[in-house]
Amino acid sequence: MSADKQTFTGNRGLVLEEALIFEIGVSSKCGVDLEPVPDAPTMLGDCGANQAVDLPGLSEPEAVRHYVRLSQKNHSIDAGLYPLGSCTMKHNPRLNEKMARLPGFGDIHPLQPQSSVQGALELMDTLAHWLKTLTGMPAVALSPKAGAHGELCGMMAIRAAIEAKGELGTRKRVLVPESAHGTNPATAALLGFKVDGIPANAEGRVDLEAFKAKLHENGGDDVAAIMLTNPNTCGLFEPDIIEIADALHAVGGYFYCDGANFNAIVGRVRPGDLGVDAMHINLHKTFSTPHGGGGPGSGPTVLSDRLAAYAPLPYVISDDGGYHLVEDQTQAEAPAFGRMVAFHGQMGMFVRALSYMMSHGSDGLRQVAEDAVLNANYVLATLKDMMSAPFGAPCMHEALFDDSFLKDTGVDTLDFAKAMIDEGYHPMTMYFPLVVHGAMLIEPTETESKATLDLFVATMRDLVASAKAGDLNRFKQAPELAPRRRLDETQAARNPVLRWQADICEAQAAE
Amino acid sequence: MSKKFTKDHEWISLDGDVATVGITNYAQEQLGDVVFVEVPETGQQVAQGDDAAVVESVKAASEVYAPLSGEVVEGNAALEATPELVNQSPDNEGWFFKMKLSDAGELDELMDEAAYDAFVKELG
Amino acid sequence: MRYLPLTPADRQSMLATIGAGSIDDLFVDVPAAARRDEDVDLPRHQSEMQVERQLSAMASKNTTASSVPFFCGAGAYKHHVPASVDHIIQRSEFLTSYTPYQPEITQGTLQYLFEFQTQVCELTGMPVANASMYDGSTAAAEAVLMAHRVTRKSRAVLSGRLHPHYTAVIENLSEMGGFTLAQSPRQPEASNGDELLAMIDDDTSCVVIQNPDFFGNVADFSALAANVQAKGCLLIAVVPEVMSLGLLKRPGDMGADIVVGEGQSLGNGLNFGGPYVGLFAAREKHVRQMPGRLCGETVDADGQRGFVLTLSTREQHIRRDKATSNICTNSGLCSLAFTAHMTLLGGQGLRHLAQINHARAAQLSQSLTAIDGVELISRAFFNEFSIRLSRKAVDVVDDLADKGVLGGVPAARLLPDGGLDDVLIVAATEVNTDEDIASYAAVLQEVLS
Known part of the structure; x- marks a missing residue:
């Protein structure tokens, strides 16, 4: 291996260096042929600018090359296993992309007359039907833009229900397990709730007794809700979930379920049967819409009978005259809590998700959950003798390890992850959940073959053996074969450079 | 006088009725490279246990609690441009804020150096 | 199922490695009351062609922006994407x-x-x-x-x-x-x-x-x-x-x-x-x-x-x-x-494109306000302006749609109680041609008369 070889260009075979557009483009260049400006009076009042903004342009071949070269510096699910726990990086079918690009879905305006978008409303209504049926819940708010936004939607519905009962002044406490995603406490705090942590038990589940003690701490009528992820962030199903829901409902609280891990149970378990009052669904996890380097997502939120009346605007209803979008409180029969977004939500994601659901069907979706759980358990079973699994088997859709197997090796979780990069893998989720030390959370998903998992497991075993044998260089220097080596995050945070500026960026490059 | 310590890994050094507050060497080691510090504004009234300052590394943010009650008389302005002082000199130049105490009796609740060292040792 | 790589043989061998008798053994933590042995009541799996057929049928029921003279804006705009x-x-x-x-x-x-x-x-x-x-x-x-x-x-x-x-x-x-x-x-x-x-x-x-x-x-x-x-x-x-x-x-x-x-x-x-x-x-x-x-x-x-x-x-x-x-x-x-x-356009390209947008809107405002029963509200604007009509804007937009023009967004659709029933918000961009503008003006005249 010749990681040290220097080249004149800085390129390394097919891995090509690429400058910033600000270094290669000029403001006068344009990669789009524009028609002449038609003759017309200027009507900008006092608001016209005298000159163009100072941004570079590129011709089409230069632009395509720029972005293609950049793309080659990314890992992707299309190229290889992407076992990020709690992120559900599954294959993104291209049929979904094709369907979302049908002009009848992609080229329609959200405020066209409703008579001209009946097919779009039908699609939303159909998607709603699938989501309600899969979750066993009577209502769904489609508009939330991502998982955290869906959480916000669910918690807003809960807050609206509490307000309607006149209990807003008293129900302030939201119980959140320590293993929760960071979005849970952030969402509760945004709505003025007080976050109260519930400890996990030795099996990585909510400690039922500790939960009940917290619930009844002040009699229970100060509790607004619990925010519980199920399967939880340790990749485990909460066996006491129905008891938790019952105890909560008995004191008048609401059960918010974080649906990030719905992939483990889709088609096999309906959250409605578990006592859930609200749950967001990440269409970009369970239902295969692409993550796109961090979005767009989509977070439809299903609601129980207790909350359905407060569903936000807009929503689709149908009658003999066709489909109608209820956009305003004046048209609504129930007291909607308000509006989450402009327009109607992530239509592009709705099309993709429905395309995926229809492809799999009820039988295929059940198989999705089963294969996802099978793959994770296979990884757990084949690694647990060499890596340390803090909780027992079986797991659900992801396998959690802690760093105790690295004790005294001088290698930590981060080093281990970076060494995986040199082996061609995207690392698993690290240091989350917070309830175990140096966490490594592996979610293979159902779209990985046995052969892929076998090679992955063999690689992990080889890495563990290396760490235990004291081959520190393999870890401390890693990654050596990626487009970049470890980046200095301390410098980035101490002296933030958040935009290109000719003088600053060139001076730094010269150093 | 000698320094006093809290279980939240703050040190307090008293000069008359003005206490200087910082975080201990142990705390800065746990945090790693400090990239940002927010100190309280002069004149701010704080009660013992209130959030008074924030210290951040790349991957963590911690509140620094007021170890005692009183009025903030000065924040360490140097930390804005050079937060690394907290790593380089936690016990001295990396101090966070000074406060005028309103209840000197609270001092008795704090640990002395020997007790703090024993406390840290127990944390392993 | 085309998205699932595991074969039945893989599944059996993996269950054996895990030491599980069946897949159900991996779902033991699910409370008995919530276990479902039957599939949920939804259609079963379908081929790519079948899915495409159904979704295309839904899509075909919508009037696309590119297929008609199109002037809707109000926060979402029809532009040409390279x-x-x-x-x-x-x-x-x-x-x-x-x-x-x-x-x-x-x-x-x-x-x-x-x-x-x-x-x-x-x-x-x-x-x-x-x-x-x-x-x-x-x-x-x-x-x-x-x-x-x-x-x-x-x-x-x-x-x-x-x-x-x-x-x-x-x-x-x-x-x-x-x-x-x-x-x-x-x-x-x-x-x-x-x-x-x-x-x-x-x-x-x-x-x-x-x-x-x-x-x-x-x-x-x-x-x-x-x-x-x-x-x-x-x-x-x-x-x-x-x-x-x-x-x-x-x-x-x-x-x-x-x-x-x-x-x-x-x-x-x-x-x-x-x-x-x-x-x-x-x-x-x-x-x-x-x-x-x-x-x-x-x-x-x-x-x-x-x-x-x-x-x-x-x-x-x-x-x-x-x-x-x-x-x-x-x-x-x-x-x-x-x-x-933005990179394809560059600063000057963006300005040029914005000028086309503005010119199209200015042309449109002139054509529309020449019609009896249309009054221009916006004195200074970019690519979108409001007009006051002699009829309810919601009705006018429906009539326009019937005649194949998507003529804008009635203010009252978003502000039903705002006393703005006669206000129509109209946008024009680089996609609009002289013919689009002429058709809109002709049809609006018809609808208002």
């Missing part, structure tokens, strides 16, 4: 990549985010911008919360000419968060903003204006910004149509403290309202109060330039209940479409 943009965003490595948490193998995403942030800064005239929000409306609501944090106050004053959906989103988040709001009257005519100044009280953190406003009016708000700031408040400027920044004075240059916007017009199709891309820019001194992800420049262990997500301690995955926002997933791929389109 073919190369869609090619770029379908690159596997962009489309099927996650949030760039491992910077060594996500430099592609990180570099375009850095370029995106820089473009948003330059377009808005602001020193810092984040890596995107969900859309313009949620960005506006987050801006209000940020103003509350910065000023430690809790009341916002909103312009009556803010997009009603944006108002509703701000209202919802504010009410739920325990904050208060006031809004100036919903009148479609431009004003100098004195009515907003008069509404500021001691607890007011910010004044939120929109430019171009919901009714299409554009104005230099420099004086208003200075007056707002003199009262200790922040001026939040909402830009619903990013294309306008190619031709209008930049909000940062007019003194805005926070600029938020809808970036859909660059690179992103109409998509029936989403996904879109929210823009968020602010002053440097407030960077730590900003929501969302920020990408920053740094170096790697060999000293080579690289990019990372930075200042993450503001965010929910670290700060949890003390985070500046709960946002996690944002609009990554839409921001790629935005930045790629």
Whole structure:
């Protein structure tokens, strides 16, 4: 291996260096042929600018090359296993992309007359039907833009229900397990709730007794809700979930379920049967819409009978005259809590998700959950003798390890992850959940073959053996074969450079 | 006088009725490279246990609690441009804020150096 | 099932390795009461062709913007997206990549985010911008919360000419968060903003204006910004149509403290309202109060330039209940479409394109206002303006649609109680031809007579 070889260009075979557009483009260049400006009076009042903004342009071949070269510096699910726990990086079918690009879905305006978008409303209504049926819940708010936004939607519905009962002044406490995603406490705090942590038990589940003690701490009528992820962030199903829901409902609280891990149970378990009052669904996890380097997502939120009346605007209803979008409180029969977004939500994601659901069907979706759980358990079973699994088997859709197997090796979780990069893998989720030390959370998903998992497991075993044998260089220097080596995050945070500026960026490059 | 310590890994050094507050060497080691510090504004009234300052590394943010009650008389302005002082000199130049105490009796609740060292040792 | 690689034999052998008798053994933690032995009541799996057939049937029931003379705007705009943009965003490595948490193998995403942030800064005239929000409306609501944090106050004053959906989103988040709001009257005519100044009280953190406003009016708000700031408040400027920044004075240059916007017009199709891309820019001194992800420049262990997500301690995955926002997933791929389109245009290309937009709107306003029963409300505008009609705008739009013209958005669709039944909001862009404009004028004349 010749990681040290220097080249004149800085390129390394097919891995090509690429400058910033600000270094290669000029403001006068344009990669789009524009028609002449038609003759017309200027009507900008006092608001016209005298000159163009100072941004570079590129011709089409230069632009395509720029972005293609950049793309080659990314890992992707299309190229290889992407076992990020709690992120559900599954294959993104291209049929979904094709369907979302049908002009009848992609080229329609959200405020066209409703008579001209009946097919779009039908699609939303159909998607709603699938989501309600899969979750066993009577209502769904489609508009939330991502998982955290869906959480916000669910918690807003809960807050609206509490307000309607006149209990807003008293129900302030939201119980959140320590293993929760960071979005849970952030969402509760945004709505003025007080976050109260519930400890996990030795099996990585909510400690039922500790939960009940917290619930009844002040009699229970100060509790607004619990925010519980199920399967939880340790990749485990909460066996006491129905008891938790019952105890909560008995004191008048609401059960918010974080649906990030719905992939483990889709088609096999309906959250409605578990006592859930609200749950967001990440269409970009369970239902295969692409993550796109961090979005767009989509977070439809299903609601129980207790909350359905407060569903936000807009929503689709149908009658003999066709489909109608209820956009305003004046048209609504129930007291909607308000509006989450402009327009109607992530239509592009709705099309993709429905395309995926229809492809799999009820039988295929059940198989999705089963294969996802099978793959994770296979990884757990084949690694647990060499890596340390803090909780027992079986797991659900992801396998959690802690760093105790690295004790005294001088290698930590981060080093281990970076060494995986040199082996061609995207690392698993690290240091989350917070309830175990140096966490490594592996979610293979159902779209990985046995052969892929076998090679992955063999690689992990080889890495563990290396760490235990004291081959520190393999870890401390890693990654050596990626487009970049470890980046200095301390410098980035101490002296933030958040935009290109000719003088600053060139001076730094010269150093 | 000698320094006093809290279980939240703050040190307090008293000069008359003005206490200087910082975080201990142990705390800065746990945090790693400090990239940002927010100190309280002069004149701010704080009660013992209130959030008074924030210290951040790349991957963590911690509140620094007021170890005692009183009025903030000065924040360490140097930390804005050079937060690394907290790593380089936690016990001295990396101090966070000074406060005028309103209840000197609270001092008795704090640990002395020997007790703090024993406390840290127990944390392993 | 085409998306599932495991064969029945694989499954058996893997269960054996695990030591499980059947798949059910892996679901033992599910309470018996919630186990389902039968499939849910939905259709079974279908081939690609079958799915395509059904979805295409639904799609064909919709009237597409490209198929008719099309003049709808009000926060979402029909523009031409270059073919190369869609090619770029379908690159596997962009489309099927996650949030760039491992910077060594996500430099592609990180570099375009850095370029995106820089473009948003330059377009808005602001020193810092984040890596995107969900859309313009949620960005506006987050801006209000940020103003509350910065000023430690809790009341916002909103312009009556803010997009009603944006108002509703701000209202919802504010009410739920325990904050208060006031809004100036919903009148479609431009004003100098004195009515907003008069509404500021001691607890007011910010004044939120929109430019171009919901009714299409554009104005230099420099004086208003200075007056707002003199009262200790922040001026939040909402830009619903990013294309306008190619031709209008930049909000940062007019003194805005926070600029938020809808970036859909660059690179992103109409998509029936989403996904879109929210823009968020602010002053440097407030960077730590900003929501969302920020990408920053740094170096790697060999000293080579690289990019990372930075200042993450503001965010929910670290700060949890003390985070500046709960946002996690944002609009990554839409921001790629935005930045790629902007790169293809360049500064001068954007100005040229914006000039075409403005010229088309000016032509359209002349053609329409020549008709009896049409009165122009917006005196200064970019690519969208409001007209007052001699009939209810909702009815006129339906009649126009029957005759094959999508003629705009009736104000009353979004403001049913606003007393604006006769107001129609009309947009024109580079996609509109002379023929489109002539057809619209002819059909409108027919409908109004």
